[in-house]
Amino acid sequence: MRLASVLLCVLFSFVSPKSTLDGSSSHHVQRRDTKPKSNYTGVIGTKLEVFPTWFVSAGDNVTINCIVHNDKMKYGDKVYLHLTWTNMRPGNRTKKVLVSQPASAGIAFELNPVTHEHQGVYTCDDNGSLPEVYVHDWHSMLWVEDAPPKTSMEVMSHNRIQFFSNEAFTLGCQLPNDNAQWKMMRFNFWKGTVTECPGQVSSDHRLSSTITPVHLDPYILYWCENPAGDRSNSLNVSIASVATVVLESPPLPVMEGEDVMLRCFLRDKKTKEISFSFHTSYDKNNRLIDNRLGRGPFEQEGNFTLKAVTKADEGVYKCEMPEGGGSLDSWLSVKARPVEE
The missing domain is CATH 2.60.40.10 (Immunoglobulins)
Structure with a gap:
């Protein structure tokens, strides 16, 4: 999905609401509706767009848009959208609301330029001010590369990063030393969560984990990190939950x-x-x-x-x-x- 350094407290600047940029590529994080609609009088459809991409280098310019694309009941002036950020600090992943605006106005959050302190999980959701209205929440990771990464992650079992649901695969990180504090982590684009990979095994300066994905995990980002904030490269694994x-x-x-x-x-x-x-x-x-x-x-x-x-x-x-x-x-x-x- 080139960078290193200890992650510090975040300092964001250049925040400005504006319309969606035209002519730029974007990464759309899609998720299924998991909440019952029978108790809601209205539904607002939103989406999160990261321009030009979620996978960047320090010094790049990035815009994160949180916008409404479906509001049949016209609740956009009453519901407030939040753009929240969860940092990438190992062992202390705190969440912060960056911008809150009426859904009808949308949110554009500019990072000019991107630094290591900006990386993390960005979520577009509502503040619950109208409990009878369901607002879809979206997630994206902003990954700022280490150059070069402190260690290398690879797929040990296959020559691909696409897998079928319930098809086991093994990932490994070649560690720079015998430091047992390295952990293999993953980010779920669907759920917006950062968790440790299961069943991690450390042997001969290599950390490995065998994973059996389920159909509810369509896109997962994997990497290795230590408490100091050093990281490996990342692997963006796709799961063919429906496709054969x-x-x-x-x-x-x-x-x-x-x-x-x-x-x-x-x-x-x-x-x-x-x-x-x-x-x-x-x-x-x-x-x-x-x-x-x-x-x-x-x-x-x-x-x-x-x-x-x-x-x-x-x-x-x-x-x-x-x-x-x-x-x-x-x-x-x-x-x-x-x-x-």
């Missing part, structure tokens, strides 16, 4: 000049067996990748190899099978090869 297809692509950034193979896997709805399909199409940034073997939109070998990748190959990839539909999106990151003297 997942994409295999490198979980970590690849080096320029390397060959990268993409593969698609299908899980049978009844038997739950995972198989490899020979008829698969691949998209990059929502556009079909040209078939380099000239056999139409589907690769007969089932996989697709990107030869000698460059920064131009970086982007969002997905695969699709005639018998199973499409996979979730997966980001392929390409890093520059070091200059040799």
Whole structure:
């Protein structure tokens, strides 16, 4: 989903309500309605948008928008929206209300520039002033990278970060020393919570955890941290809770000049067996990748190899099978090869 340092008390500036920015990419955190609607006289639909993205470097400019997109009963002038922030300080994650405004006005919160003190969980919800009105709450993590990270996290069991519901996978962090205070953490985009991963095992300077995801955990961010605030890189794991297809692509950034193979896997709805399909199409940034073997939109070998990748190959990839539909999106990151003297 490059940075380090001890997390300090937060200092935010440049807060200004304004309309949603046009022409910018955003990360939308979606969640299912878990509250009964029968007791509510009105429902307000909101969304949280992070421009240009939730995964940033120190010094970037970020705008966090909390806006209403559905208010049929016109409660927007009576209900106040909160933009709240929970810090990333290990062992002391405190919550703070940053802005509170009428829902009809929306909220735009600007971080110019972003620092390590700004990272954390941002939530868009209401203050409960009208208890008969249900306001959807949304969550996003603002992750400011360490450069370089203090330790490295990887997927030990697979060459992908997309998994089926109830498919076990193992994550590991190669620790810089034998300090047993390192913990593997995760952020649930659905629930907005930061928790420790279960069953963590420390051995030979490596911290690992085997996780079996459930369908209610569609997007989880994983990382390792210690009490001083040092962190590893992060892995944004996607769970195909409904889809029967997942994409295999490198979980970590690849080096320029390397060959990268993409593969698609299908899980049978009844038997739950995972198989490899020979008829698969691949998209990059929502556009079909040209078939380099000239056999139409589907690769007969089932996989697709990107030869000698460059920064131009970086982007969002997905695969699709005639018998199973499409996979979730997966980001392929390409890093520059070091200059040799």
